[in-house]
Amino acid sequence: xxxxxxxxxxxxxxxxxxxxxxxxxxxxxxxxxxxxxxxxxxxxxxxxxxxxxxxxxxxxxxxxxxxxxxxxxxxxxxxxxxxxxxxxxxxxxxxxxxxxxxxx
Amino acid sequence: xxxxxxxxxxxxxxxxxxxxxxxxxxxxxxxxxxxxxxxxxxxxxxxxxxxxxxxxxxxxxxxxxxxxxxxxxxxxxxxxxxxxxxxxxxxxxxxxxxxxxxxxxxxxxxxxxxxxxxxxxxxxxxxxxxxxxxxxxxxxxxxxxxxxxxxxxxxxxxx
Numbered sequence: 276x277x278x279x280x281x282x283x284x285x286x287x288x289x290x291x292x293x294x295x296x297x298x299x300x301x302x303x304x305x306x307x308x309x310x311x312x313x314x315x316x317x318x319x320x321x322x323x324x325x326x327x328x329x330x331x332x333x334x335x336x337x338x339x340x341x342x343x344x345x346x347x348x349x350x351x352x353x354x355x356x357x358x359x360x361x362x363x364x365x366x367x368x369x370x371x372x373x374x375x376x377x378x379x
Numbered sequence: 380x381x382x383x384x385x386x387x388x389x390x391x392x393x394x395x396x397x398x399x400x401x402x403x404x405x406x407x408x409x410x411x412x413x414x415x416x417x418x419x420x421x422x423x424x425x426x427x428x429x430x431x432x433x434x435x436x437x438x439x440x441x442x443x444x445x446x447x448x449x450x451x452x453x454x455x456x457x458x459x460x461x462x463x464x465x466x467x468x469x470x471x472x473x474x475x476x477x478x479x480x481x482x483x484x485x486x487x488x489x490x491x492x493x494x495x496x497x498x499x500x501x502x503x504x505x506x507x508x509x510x511x512x513x514x515x516x517x518x519x520x521x522x523x524x525x526x527x528x529x530x531x532x533x534x535x536x537x538x
Contacts, residue, residue: 301421308415309482309495315471315533317532318402318530321532322468340517363438365476367415370421370422
């Protein structure tokens with residue numbers, strides 16, 4: 276099971292590090308979609324992000340009820356890798372710059 | 380130790396028409412075959428095309444596994460699918476992608492809220508939409524079976 280360490284995607288590996296990657300925290304946001312099963316979303320959160328059952332359910336319900344959930348925050352490169360992995364699992368994931376300089 | 384295998388016996392006469400509906404979606408190639416357009420707004424423009432191609436390559440690999448178990452003469456004859464635990468992740472992702480494709484390409488007339496609650500009045504759908512709805516439900520059932528195998532805790536999420 277893959278947890279907490281997303282595979283780097285090719286695009287990331289070729290990025291020119293012209294600015295420090297740790298200056299701005301980034302968020303991984305998952306949006307609601309009417310298709311994916313709740314059980315599937317919980318399973319994906321556990322397998323990809325390493326959440327335990329309770330945390331996975333909490334975020335799944337947040338997605339379902341509020342339309343989105345911030346599931347991870349931190350440096351851009353790792354956030355991109357999580358977004359990419361979640362998208363390969365067919366979740367509506369997106370990268371978002373954090374306004375507050377904090378993670379979830 | 381022998382790797383665990385999963386064998387499902389399905390009514391081929393019921394499932395095969397649904398697979399006939401799904402196979403053109405399975406065979407869509409490249410970035411055009413992505414189930415939905417990924418949100419890449421915050422991704423640097425220079426990387427977006429490669430990002431899409433990489434997602435498409437992942438999806439193609441998952442769909443190859445799907446074809447390997449459902450697109451066979453053996454399944455058409457017996458209704459039996461047989462796969463290993465190591466195939467489950469690819470198969471469940473493939474099923475998720477196909478559900479999204481069915482929704483986008485075949486069930487666009489159904490409102491999001493209706494689809495999400497499952498409260499679809501099938502009698503009001505035309506024949507093609509009814510068949511698409513059956514395929515959509517079949518894929519969900521297949522996903523639920525795999526989730527029970529991979530993660531029984533997640534399978535209780537809707538309880």
